[in-house]
């Protein structure tokens with residue numbers, strides 16, 4: 330079942346623009362049709378990643394565009410990411426930064442980190458992305474406090490709460506926080522989810538919603554993405 334096809338707003342919500350009925354998969358297709366797609370480099374990256382047997386679990390072009398707009402609007406220069414995979418999101422984000430900007434991205438799988446490093450080196454943002462090979466739990470604590478403007482979390486869901494605490498330390502006040510997969514791979518409302526990370530996503534969503542240091546909201550793009558700002 331396509332989770333987007335059943336997405337609706339609470340009927341008790343105030344009479345505002347959101348209380349218009351149903352948002353369907355057709356609306357998301359329409360949004361995709363009205364968004365610039367990915368360029369040849371990122372298409373090739375996706376293709377090469379598949380050939381290298383790297384799982385096809387990167388963000389899509391729609392999300393990448395949305396993240397770039399957020400970064401530009403926030404005038405972000407320094408970005409941190411947990412979960413590099415093949416470098417798709419890191420390269421996309423780096424493109425939204427000024428010339429002296431940088432994405433520090435963390436990847437636990439050495440093969441993914443090496444692939445991403447090679448792609449970054451070939452890209453138009455070579456020098457603007459630093460790949461750290463290791464776990465988010467180990468590497469984030471080495472980043473200086475107040476040294477980043479934005480963070481994108483897209484890795485192991487059981488680590489998200491720890492990563493969020495580290496982000497609150499590393500980001501400047503008003504820093505942009507983006508966290509992927511709030512809809513738990515489409516299984517958020519399943520009684521018996523097959524993906525073992527679903528309980529961790531649910532727990533994180535509850536945690537994020539009540540976090541005293543971050544104002545956030547889930548945006549229904551892709552698999553649901555938290556967008557927030559540190560206080």
Ligand SMILES: C[S@@+](CC[C@H](N)C(=O)[O-])C[C@H]1O[C@@H](n2cnc3c(N)ncnc32)[C@H](O)[C@@H]1O
Nearest residue numbers: 387388412414417418436437464465483484485
């Ligand atoms: C969904 S993918 C990231 C996709 C990437 N952000 C993109 O959109 O192009 C998740 C990645 O997180 C990595 N990962 C899993 N656990 C991790 C951890 N504890 N620390 C750092 N990376 C981790 C996985 O190896 C995988 O490459």
